[in-house]
Amino acid sequence: MADWQIDLIKVVFIWVWALLIAVVMTWVERRASAMMQDRLGPNRAGPFGLLQPLADGIKLFTKEDIIPERARKILFILGPPLFALPAFSAYAVVPFGDKIVLGGKEIILQVSDVNIGFLYVLALGAIGVYGMVIGGWASNSKYSILGGLRATAQLISYEVPMGLALLTIVLLYGTFSLREIVLQQQGTFLGFLPNWGFFKQPLGFIIFMVAAYAEANRVPFDLPECESELVTGYHTEYGSMRLGLYLFGEYVNMGTLAAITVSLFFGGWGLPYVDMSRFLGPVSYGIASFFVFFLKQAFFLFLFVWVRWTVPRFRYDQLMGLGWKALIPLGLINLFITALLVQLTT
Amino acid sequence: MMSGFETIVMYLGMSFLVIVAMLGASSLLGPYRPAPGKATTFECGVPLLDPGHKRYSVKYYLVAVLFLVFDLETILIYPLAVQYRPLASLGWGIFFEVFVFVFVLLVGLLYAIKKGAVDWR
Amino acid sequence: MAGINEYVILSCILFGLGSIGFLTRRNALILFMSVELMLNSINLMLVAFSAQRADMGGQVMVLFIFAVAAAEVAVGLAILISLFKHIKSVDINRFNLLKW
Amino acid sequence: MAKQLETICITTGPVEVGDYVTLNIGPIHPAMHGTLRVITKTDGETIVSAKPEIGYLHRGVEKLGENLTYSQFLPITDRLNYCSAICNNVAYEMAVEKLLGLQVPPKAQLIRMIMMELARIADHQVCVGILGVDLGALTPFFYLIIQREEIYEIFEWHHGARLTNSMGAIGGVEADLPERFHEKWPKLRDTIRKANDETDKLLTHNRIWMDRTIGVNAFCADDALNWGFTGPMLRACGVKRDLRKEEPYLMYDEVNFEIPTGKHGDVFDRYMVRMLEMEESVKIIDQAYALYKELPEDAPLMKKVPKIIKPPEGQIYHAIESPNGELGFFIKSDGSDKPYRIKIRPPCYMVYQAFEDLVKGEMISDLIACLSSLNVIAGELDR
Amino acid sequence: MSLKDRVADILGKDLVALNEFRGDLCIEVPKGRIVQVLAKLKEEGGFDFLSDLFGVDNLDLYAKAAKKKKKSQEESEDTGETKGKESVQPRFEVIYLLLSLSTNERLQVMVRVPEDDLELPTVTGLWKAANWPEREVFDMFGIRFKGHPNLRRLLMWDEFQDHPLRKDYPLEGKGEERHLNYDIA
Amino acid sequence: MKFQAIQGEGWLLTKAEQLINWGRSRSPWPFPYGTACCGIELMCALASGYDMARFGAERVAFTPRQCDVLIEAGTITKKMVPVLKRIYAQMAEPKWVIAVGACACSGGVFRTYSTQQGIGSVIPVDIYIPGCPPRPEGILYALLKLIDKIEADHPLYKQRPKLIEALEAYK
Amino acid sequence: MVRRPVVKKEYTLGERVYLVEIGKGLGLTWKHFVYNVKASFRKGPHTVPTCWQYPEDRREIAPIFRGAHMLQLNEKGQELCVGCGMCARACPAKCITVKRGKPAEGEEDKYAGKTMCASFEIDMLRCIFCGNCEKACPKNAIVLGQDYELAEYDPNLCIYDKKRLLANFHRAKAEGRLKPPRKPVPVDAPAPKKKTPSKATMTKKKGESGDSEKA
Amino acid sequence: MDYYFIIFAIMAVGAGIFTITVKDALPSALGLLTVFIALAALYLHLHAPLIAIFQVSIYAGAILVLVVFVIMLLITPDEELETTQKNVSYRAMGAILGAYLIALLAIGLKGISQLVAQKNLPEGFGHPKAIGMLFFKQYILHFEMASVLLLVALVAAIYLAKKNA
Ligand code: SF4
Numbered sequence A: 001m002a003d004w005q006i007d008l009i010k011v012v013f014i015w016v017w018a019l020l021i022a023v024v025m026t027w028v029e030r031r032a033s034a035m036m037q038d039r040l041g042p043n044r045a046g047p048f049g050l051l052q053p054l055a056d057g058i059k060l061f062t063k064e065d066i067i068p069e070r071a072r073k074i075l076f077i078l079g080p081p082l083f084a085l086p087a088f089s090a091y092a093v094v095p096f097g098d099k100i101v102l103g104g105k106e107i108i109l110q111v112s113d114v115n116i117g118f119l120y121v122l123a124l125g126a127i128g129v130y131g132m133v134i135g136g137w138a139s140n141s142k143y144s145i146l147g148g149l150r151a152t153a154q155l156i157s158y159e160v161p162m163g164l165a166l167l168t169i170v171l172l173y174g175t176f177s178l179r180e181i182v183l184q185q186q187g188t189f190l191g192f193l194p195n196w197g198f199f200k201q202p203l204g205f206i207i208f209m210v211a212a213y214a215e216a217n218r219v220p221f222d223l224p225e226c227e228s229e230l231v232t233g234y235h236t237e238y239g240s241m242r243l244g245l246y247l248f249g250e251y252v253n254m255g256t257l258a259a260i261t262v263s264l265f266f267g268g269w270g271l272p273y274v275d276m277s278r279f280l281g282p283v284s285y286g287i288a289s290f291f292v293f294f295l296k297q298a299f300f301l302f303l304f305v306w307v308r309w310t311v312p313r314f315r316y317d318q319l320m321g322l323g324w325k326a327l328i329p330l331g332l333i334n335l336f337i338t339a340l341l342v343q344l345t346t
Numbered sequence B: 001m002m003s004g005f006e007t008i009v010m011y012l013g014m015s016f017l018v019i020v021a022m023l024g025a026s027s028l029l030g031p032y033r034p035a036p037g038k039a040t041t042f043e044c045g046v047p048l049l050d051p052g053h054k055r056y057s058v059k060y061y062l063v064a065v066l067f068l069v070f071d072l073e074t075i076l077i078y079p080l081a082v083q084y085r086p087l088a089s090l091g092w093g094i095f096f097e098v099f100v101f102v103f104v105l106l107v108g109l110l111y112a113i114k115k116g117a118v119d120w121r
Numbered sequence C: 001m002a003g004i005n006e007y008v009i010l011s012c013i014l015f016g017l018g019s020i021g022f023l024t025r026r027n028a029l030i031l032f033m034s035v036e037l038m039l040n041s042i043n044l045m046l047v048a049f050s051a052q053r054a055d056m057g058g059q060v061m062v063l064f065i066f067a068v069a070a071a072e073v074a075v076g077l078a079i080l081i082s083l084f085k086h087i088k089s090v091d092i093n094r095f096n097l098l099k100w
Numbered sequence D: 001m002a003k004q005l006e007t008i009c010i011t012t013g014p015v016e017v018g019d020y021v022t023l024n025i026g027p028i029h030p031a032m033h034g035t036l037r038v039i040t041k042t043d044g045e046t047i048v049s050a051k052p053e054i055g056y057l058h059r060g061v062e063k064l065g066e067n068l069t070y071s072q073f074l075p076i077t078d079r080l081n082y083c084s085a086i087c088n089n090v091a092y093e094m095a096v097e098k099l100l101g102l103q104v105p106p107k108a109q110l111i112r113m114i115m116m117e118l119a120r121i122a123d124h125q126v127c128v129g130i131l132g133v134d135l136g137a138l139t140p141f142f143y144l145i146i147q148r149e150e151i152y153e154i155f156e157w158h159h160g161a162r163l164t165n166s167m168g169a170i171g172g173v174e175a176d177l178p179e180r181f182h183e184k185w186p187k188l189r190d191t192i193r194k195a196n197d198e199t200d201k202l203l204t205h206n207r208i209w210m211d212r213t214i215g216v217n218a219f220c221a222d223d224a225l226n227w228g229f230t231g232p233m234l235r236a237c238g239v240k241r242d243l244r245k246e247e248p249y250l251m252y253d254e255v256n257f258e259i260p261t262g263k264h265g266d267v268f269d270r271y272m273v274r275m276l277e278m279e280e281s282v283k284i285i286d287q288a289y290a291l292y293k294e295l296p297e298d299a300p301l302m303k304k305v306p307k308i309i310k311p312p313e314g315q316i317y318h319a320i321e322s323p324n325g326e327l328g329f330f331i332k333s334d335g336s337d338k339p340y341r342i343k344i345r346p347p348c349y350m351v352y353q354a355f356e357d358l359v360k361g362e363m364i365s366d367l368i369a370c371l372s373s374l375n376v377i378a379g380e381l382d383r
Numbered sequence E: 001m002s003l004k005d006r007v008a009d010i011l012g013k014d015l016v017a018l019n020e021f022r023g024d025l026c027i028e029v030p031k032g033r034i035v036q037v038l039a040k041l042k043e044e045g046g047f048d049f050l051s052d053l054f055g056v057d058n059l060d061l062y063a064k065a066a067k068k069k070k071k072s073q074e075e076s077e078d079t080g081e082t083k084g085k086e087s088v089q090p091r092f093e094v095i096y097l098l099l100s101l102s103t104n105e106r107l108q109v110m111v112r113v114p115e116d117d118l119e120l121p122t123v124t125g126l127w128k129a130a131n132w133p134e135r136e137v138f139d140m141f142g143i144r145f146k147g148h149p150n151l152r153r154l155l156m157w158d159e160f161q162d163h164p165l166r167k168d169y170p171l172e173g174k175g176e177e178r179h180l181n182y183d184i185a
Numbered sequence F: 001m002k003f004q005a006i007q008g009e010g011w012l013l014t015k016a017e018q019l020i021n022w023g024r025s026r027s028p029w030p031f032p033y034g035t036a037c038c039g040i041e042l043m044c045a046l047a048s049g050y051d052m053a054r055f056g057a058e059r060v061a062f063t064p065r066q067c068d069v070l071i072e073a074g075t076i077t078k079k080m081v082p083v084l085k086r087i088y089a090q091m092a093e094p095k096w097v098i099a100v101g102a103c104a105c106s107g108g109v110f111r112t113y114s115t116q117q118g119i120g121s122v123i124p125v126d127i128y129i130p131g132c133p134p135r136p137e138g139i140l141y142a143l144l145k146l147i148d149k150i151e152a153d154h155p156l157y158k159q160r161p162k163l164i165e166a167l168e169a170y171k
Numbered sequence G: 001m002v003r004r005p006v007v008k009k010e011y012t013l014g015e016r017v018y019l020v021e022i023g024k025g026l027g028l029t030w031k032h033f034v035y036n037v038k039a040s041f042r043k044g045p046h047t048v049p050t051c052w053q054y055p056e057d058r059r060e061i062a063p064i065f066r067g068a069h070m071l072q073l074n075e076k077g078q079e080l081c082v083g084c085g086m087c088a089r090a091c092p093a094k095c096i097t098v099k100r101g102k103p104a105e106g107e108e109d110k111y112a113g114k115t116m117c118a119s120f121e122i123d124m125l126r127c128i129f130c131g132n133c134e135k136a137c138p139k140n141a142i143v144l145g146q147d148y149e150l151a152e153y154d155p156n157l158c159i160y161d162k163k164r165l166l167a168n169f170h171r172a173k174a175e176g177r178l179k180p181p182r183k184p185v186p187v188d189a190p191a192p193k194k195k196t197p198s199k200a201t202m203t204k205k206k207g208e209s210g211d212s213e214k215a
Numbered sequence H: 001m002d003y004y005f006i007i008f009a010i011m012a013v014g015a016g017i018f019t020i021t022v023k024d025a026l027p028s029a030l031g032l033l034t035v036f037i038a039l040a041a042l043y044l045h046l047h048a049p050l051i052a053i054f055q056v057s058i059y060a061g062a063i064l065v066l067v068v069f070v071i072m073l074l075i076t077p078d079e080e081l082e083t084t085q086k087n088v089s090y091r092a093m094g095a096i097l098g099a100y101l102i103a104l105l106a107i108g109l110k111g112i113s114q115l116v117a118q119k120n121l122p123e124g125f126g127h128p129k130a131i132g133m134l135f136f137k138q139y140i141l142h143f144e145m146a147s148v149l150l151l152v153a154l155v156a157a158i159y160l161a162k163k164n165a
């Protein structure tokens, strides 16, 4: 097989996988939230309601799609794709597993291991902002505009602490490549702890997690679409598949963030204390690493859901205050300490 | 072309195609029945009160400026950070470099906080 | 790989577009964007030459241009906002009143 | 009729368009409970003015009351504060009884008390739950609602309806406590407490919740009195006033209970007052139930009243402490079988008119929190 | 001192009539002096809480009384104050429900408003609580309150013409619809 | 031609319609237009005890663009009528309306000057639920009936009559 | 301007750092989650104890629940209603129309009374299920049954005529859901003052109960 | 010539033309966004991945966001603030000047093309690590100056905005 064919297969596979995760996430979110609230959740479409996302999808596809008369047409149409495209594309640098040997060829389970690694994800996140702000603006409804403005301000505010948290990781591992970071996290540290970013950077992890929740627009940071004030925020005027793209993009974003968390702080595909490649064959090792990664990612995805149904949401100024007055100074201090520690240990 | 990036472009292209296909399918499959009042702006069920949008708070601008500056500064540190360990082995120079930089950042942040740029009231 | 000439031509075109925009438009915001366009064309040129000469100094320069551009935009737009407070317009033709 | 045409409707005209953003919230808005509407002007996120507009649920109840007989009007009172219909029923029944000069038998009084306190719990549960929902915490709402279902079950087995109870009749109550109540109550008491505990755990000490509620829409006690606040709203401001203690009706002076009060009248205090009141209600029910058990099985439930009620001419006002505050009925009778004029004094009417003062200078998100904590029920607000 | 005497004491000449029914005290005061009376009650009588404020339309009551009177002359012994002035009976009354927070006594203060002079001074200066109730009285009965900060319809929509709680307004309305300029499209 | 062959006896079309109906009927997102007491009962139907989400009616959104079923629960006063009309007009096709409770169906006991006597005269209603308020089970029963109705629908014929006609003519 | 009391927020350390309380909350939701997931794997429709899965798993309805009306027959299968119209008069929603009629020749034994209702219509869309008609009926002919599945596509189907009301009764009878006979309410006779236990004696009603006797 | 370059060059030029000709400011900003992204793609082509990513996250993600914010703050979607007055001579002058500039630069190309193109780039060219090294070794002062510059810009912007808020 030519290289590009392998690449194509990888691209298609991971793309579909990413989407699948998002689709299943919508189901998990509904069922899990229901279970936490002593209800049952959708259980009529297919076994256990598993086909519920499909039904929703069909419904959204066959829904009339209205462009409000006061909206800016072109911008209105551009909004959802602008949001969804970066969201869908961010998976490209996530290392889903170590490597698999198929037909004598060693295949890295990652779409592309580029040397700028997660900076790519950050950059895409920055573009994703436009989808919200333009969508909200183009709808020309006050709720939407306010939602869009809030969304943008919130997203960009939390991008800084996220960047600071990532900076410490870069300081520690000296690379941007997610794969290399994961490789460096194998083994143990101080003799008994897994050599994970989480144990080396607990503060950085917390900052990163909080920022990730904000980036994913999840409670307690779901101000942009805060249902009780701004109806549904920036996508108030959107219906049909345009809305579908927004909702879906959010879930895909969550998947990405969970995956990044796993690879940066939780050793990616590796198991602590165990070296799977020792006793597994090349093929089964690839599959096993893939599943280890998936399980870790699933945990963080579930955490997203879990937290969402537990806590109330912030107010706007509190959210901003938390970002600028708590997280960023913390991040800077953390950076400073890390720099000092690294300096001392080399 | 750099190795690795073509697959990313492939991935991007695929996302693009699928999104276009989704929107296209949706507009094909969905009904289209315009009716009076259907396309009016939703304002909790009442007619629009005032036609345009007044100016929103300048606070948003300030947040964006803050973000711009901080984003830029963090990004400028990245090339140093990625090379931190090798440079650190050369001596304390790099540490002070980063320290001064972070310090400047901190000063900017404190100024912004003191000026109430991130207070919403 | 495209040669350096193509990059320089592209850069020139972008620079020209930027300058045309800057000279013909009235909307102060679009003026800003035209300036950005010009700066970008310079960036492109720098990167192209850096690749051609295998000297990464060009790329580093681009990073600094980013910083300068950011500073320019931040202050420029702040001024624009203050102007807008008084003139209620972003039309540069009205900015020559100098009485705010 | 010529006179009427002279009366001009004074309108403020279109809302002024200033440099502020005019944000219309309601009537169909997730936080506005269907029928309320507030026209706010905001500067950034801060509210400069908030004009509540009501009447979207004005159903003409008072006019209707003038055209129905006394007993026909009883079901209509359900539809006032539909979160705690029983309190309305009892208030109305007691007003008519006062007009007739009746004194209902003690057993009926105790049953009324028990049912009213259950209704109070149900009402507060909804209010707290909705407050949580509006502030983004959905789960406590569900935990509370389940307990409410149980309370509804008792209602249903007592008088046959879940929500619009039409409990009792003028002169007493028509049914003894149902078997369900005797079975369920000991367990229900615990589960209600458990649900409250869980809500407490999820919210009260959560810093996000505290930030969202403490100090938000704080209100001075004398302002509150001037605006005519009653009930939990007033108590949250620190005024210890409860009609159950001040003007004891039924057998409230036979039971012991505390009146929880707040300090600053902010959202947190209102929330806490409601949470504590639920606990007090549980205590009241326990004591009333003990009293009830002392009465013989066949103790009378009703006073003899004629089938067609024709009170003497006169006018009375009678108020009770409904979950939201002082709920009063003014009835003027002209001696016929229909009231000549019925005026309902809904508690949240007085509270809601102070809305602008409550939210001015706060943020949009606080408006939502404030409104949910007021527990404005459109049914009794607009009547 | 009983409440009755105390109120009579405080008001003196301003007390037009006093009526007690089932323990509820209702006093009538002259229309022109309502604000002063209420202020006095608030200051001296300790009635510091305005519980409610509403109107009553007496049209039917008078009609009934007149009918009754026609039927049998000797049975015309109505309540004291309506006696002898049927022809000029003021049609509306506005009732202020006062409450004393310290003694928990309630008092109904009533003013009569004749149909040809539908105006009362506002009491929003004394109690802010009077704000909406006064608007509602205006909405429902057409009695205007002078000096009210924002006297416009409260419950009915702004274009509504009638005053629904008047006795001559039919229960089912006169077919008003609210479509006016709010209709879609 | 090719298409014709696939279409056969309209098999493909029917299957497609079934699929669409299946999707729509399994995800009727409600617009909870709860104005009065019935709204509280609707809330109960949405909450734990009865959990309307089991039928896919989960995402409660208060914007008409994103909802399929307008559940009108509660009294509609004349002051509210324009709002209701507007909300209904703004909903995206396909849309359905459930009138919950006596007030929404006919005005109920409130035969008064300010109450709209039933929303049927204002907007088309698909299902009427008597009751004051109906039990949550009653509301769920109506939802099930609505699902039946959706499943008996012919969305494609309705949506693109011209296209379908052309296809039919092809046969 | 509005005066606002100054509120000083006081947080304990645990509250200040957010995470402790959030952690506790997470624990709570987790407990519910696990419990309900376990429960949902049980057999039968009523798995999660707090959720009634409506069509399969119905909640027990109180026998006195006020649902759809029915016209009762007595044990002999005779119609109880005499068409007196008391129910129509008592109805606040004015949704009952009754026409009194005389039974046709030879059909007298179908009716319990001398007269019967020639037609009996209830507009269910108007009815507010208050039960006033049931209370007013002297013959206990009309009662409110337990049916609650009343939704219809067509509003005209919601006007229940006599046939349907009787059918309701037959169905209820077949399913054993007849309304239990109403228990007589113990009424306090006005004359003798009842002695009640010491604790629960007459509540004082601020003296007004004294002069209330003149009514 | 390769297609990659052509595609993105055309994209950049087209979007640039769109940017300066479109009437509203917001679509114009979107056009500029496209230019930035196309240029980022070209930077990748030029072995400058770090610059490419920074181009996206700084120019597209931060600077343009600021511009968009200001657009939203200053212009309402309902009204046009862009003047439509036809100052033909002014425009013509601008166009001529621009064309002149382009021509001038194009002429300069002659000399450029004579520069010797370096064919084989050293290993790790454009790698973030290499840039980091360069940063530390040669441009350390510039680096610090940049931070001070940004600080000054921040202070100025806050001051101006606060003064007029
Ligand atoms: S039908 Fe009954 S319960 Fe429903 S809104 Fe109307 S009055 Fe309330």
Ligand code: SF4
Pocket: G080, G081, G082, G083, G084, G085, G086, G087, G088, G098, G117, G136, G137, G138, G139, G140, G141, G142
């Ligand atoms: S149902 Fe009862 S009240 Fe009604 S007409 Fe028949 S007998 Fe009379």
Ligand code: SF4
Pocket: G087, G090, G091, G092, G093, G094, G095, G096, G122, G126, G127, G128, G129, G130, G131, G132, G133, G134
């Ligand atoms: S239940 Fe009430 S509303 Fe219904 S028919 Fe009987 S009396 Fe009328």
